[in-house]
Amino acid sequence: MLRYKxxxxxxxxxxxxxxxTDDKVKAHRILDExxxxxxxxxxxxxxxxxGSIITKINTKASELPVHLNSEVMELLKRCQQISKLSQGYFDITVGPLKKLYQFKNSEFTMPGKKDIQRAKNQxxxxxxxxxxxxxxxxxxxENMHISMAAIGKGYAADKVKQIWKNHKxxxxxxxxxxxxxxxxxxxxxxxxxxxxxxxDDRNQTLFHIPLNHASLATSGDYEQHFMCNGVRFSHNINPKTGLPVTGVKxxxxxxxxxxxxxxxxxxVYAMGVDKGLSFLNQLPQTHGIIVDDQNKVFFTKQLQYEPIPA
Known part of the structure; x- marks a missing residue:
């Protein structure tokens, strides 16, 4: 068997x-798919x-209802279910808050409380x-903004996997x-x-995890963060406070x-270490690794991993 990429x-x-697969022609056809x-x-x-349905929602849906196809309708329903499950820490409407911040890996002045509250209202x-x-x-x-950035790539990966599984x-x-x-x-x-x-160094691997019919997603601040008064703030926003997350890398x-x-x-990034671990440990077939701002590593229960020798 060969791997085609x-x-x-x-x-x-x-x-x-x-x-x-052992079929080169089949491999390229499936990759195209x-x-x-x-x-x-x-x-x-x-x-x-x-021309996207999300752009249409963002520009028109505060004035009148926007018709959806069944695929987008079901995805938005699942987004709301995950929001409820996570007690609002996952929220696809967080865009107006993100616009208040500049994540350029540099010094930045925090917006005022009134600006944060105004954005939180949206x-x-x-x-x-x-x-x-x-x-x-x-x-x-008005001025609400939906973004699928925190779920869209995962949805796409699931859809591709579903198609590929039909090819044996x-x-x-x-x-x-x-x-x-x-x-x-x-x-x-x-x-x-x-x-x-x-x-702190994406070229260095901390652990190896076997991935058996599973999916991994990582949220980190290594590419987008800013400093304010000596504190490092992530590009992830806590929808409840309107503030960028601290304490987690x-x-x-x-x-x-x-x-x-x-x-x-x-x-979980927005929840922080303690609340995030407690939340994940209640979910079936779901595991997590959290690295805090002191580079301390936390694992959920029963996670199988292989440490890299020093």
Missing amino acids: RQQKLMGCSFELGVV GVKEIQRIEDLLSEFKG VGYDKIHLDADTQSVRLEQ LQGGYIDASGDLTAFGTDESGQAWKIGIANP SVSIFSPSAELSDALATA
Whole structure:
């Protein structure tokens, strides 16, 4: 068996798609299928594309209901379910708060309390009103902004995996800039393994985790953060306070679903170490690794991992 790979920029990040098969022609056809599916989802969900349904929601849904196809309707329903499950720490409406901050890895002056409160008034997953009878969505407040950035890549990975599983491959994976979804085995017949990077040095691996029919998503501040009065603030926003998160450098979530792992990585990051671990330990088939701002590493119960020798 051989591994065939395709690297391409999709959904604003670097994707690597790989399949394990003994048929080269079949491999390239299947990789093409995967790329086309991710492109389709990007066209559907990108807030930066004028023709996407998300752009239409953001520009029109505060004035009148916007009709949805069943795919987007179901995805928005699941977003609200994850928001409720996480007690609001995952929220696709957090965009107005993010606009207050500049995550340039440099010094930055915090916005005032009034500006934060004004933006918080435009945030809230419970202000998204879905109507199953008319298959439509309405936004409660003007200037609300929905973003699928914290769940879209995971959703795309799940869709590609679903398509690929119909081809009876030995194995395959979708790697979205380190967020990995894998199934089956590699070309040697071994379980796929993922390395967890050091938040301060992405070239250094802290642990190896076997990935058996599972998905990993990592949320970290190594690429986007800012300093204020000597404190390091992450690009992740706590929707409850309106403030960027401190005290956590990275969160990695393992679950059977890439979509769920993607969303929970954002939620747990905002929760912080204690609340995040307690939350994850209550979820079935879901595990996590949290690295705090002192580089201390925390694991959920029963997580299997292999430390890298010093």
